[in-house]
Amino acid sequence: QKEVEQNSGPLSVPEGAIASLNCTYSDRGSQSFFWYRQYSGKSPELIMFIYSNGDKEDGRFTAQLNKASQYVSLLIRDSQPSDSATYLCAAYTGGFKTIFGAGTRLFVKA
């Protein structure tokens, strides 16, 4: 059983729309959660991290965490073609180990 699950997509949204990316995790002891963006041929880079239940906003990005449902999401408002990438959800499970999901591919159509 994969510990962090994501819909592989692709998720396609028009420019200017809200893109909603979802992630579930199996380890209830997971302490913090990260969203990374990976462009094709590049390495992942951090977009957001969240530790507490609720929402966390940073510019066009909002991360949401619901520990009771073991659910994490990332909303991208006013999506731009430059947002087209693979988005990786990650959970720090303790023991100096961060587990990644397989990623969701997002396409933003101009």
Place this chain on the structure above:
Amino acid sequence: KAGVTQTPRYLIKTRGQQVTLSCSPISGHRSVSWYQQTPGQGLQFLFEYFSETQRNKGNFPGRFSGRQFSNSRSEMNVSTLELGDSALYLCASLTGRGNTEAFFGQGTRLTVV
């Protein structure tokens, strides 16, 4: 501030050979994690090193090993290469406190033929 440096960027090896990959973390970072990335599988955790000690490892066969030096540089070794070992190997640099963001290197693309 210099980023995470991985060498080499590309490697082609033959089945049965062994390979060594290198990673230099961000200055001041003492933790290095290694991941294998393949299409559809995402990033699979290999192991994590801090102050020359392996603190955790993933579910990979013993052919995969690593080490860390006193200057925090890390190497990973894969022996008796198999076709299925073809992947992008990513090194992540962390502060070492555990619950923090990872900064990734550009990766080493390994192709086993």
